[in-house]
Amino acid sequence: MTDPTSTGDPGRRLPVRAVIKGEQPGHLDPAQVASMYERVGGDGWFVALVDRFYGGVATDPVLRPLYPDQDLTQARQHLTAFLIQYWGGPMTYSEQRGHPRLRMRHVPFAIGPSERDAWYGHMACAVAAGGLSEADEGAFLTYFAMAADSLVNRPGQPPG
DSSP: OOOTTBOSOTTOBOOTTEEESSOOTTOOOGGGEEEHHHHHTSHHHHHHHHHHHHHHHTTOTTTGGGOOOSSOHHHHHHHHHHHHHHTTSOOHHHHHHOSOOHHHHHTTSOOOHHHHHHHHHHHHHHHHTTOOOHHHHHHHHHHHHHHHHHTOOOTTOOOO
16 A cells, blocks of 8 residues: 655655645646545535544443533534535635634543543544545544544543
8 A cells, every 4th residue: 555645755745635646746736636525525425424423422421421512513513614624625614613723622621531532433433434445544544543632631531
């Protein structure tokens, strides 16, 4: 399997969001670079991803208490819009909510190792069910692992 972010120079990598269509790394034609948003088929894939994810969150005893919405509608909308924007789609999230400021938005919620692991577990299952290529699935899982780690704000919190 080739790494779509490799440029051939070990010190320089392409952004994960930029996926090459047929060009050799290091010889990029901007017209040949597609966002992950385009690769997965646009909004519909992200809506389905978030639906699968929140299907797990809805019954998770660790995560569900962190979500104030009774039906998770607002959380679904925010995550869907954020992911669409992050992965190269329309800028709707920022137009409606401003800069993502993910760490700041999550400060009110106690996120320790248990919450991180539960969140990532549900997201990894949702991604795995998305019918992606191995490389694209890997890109999503790498991003979500980093995101989950970065939102931990109670690192010493005991599990469970």
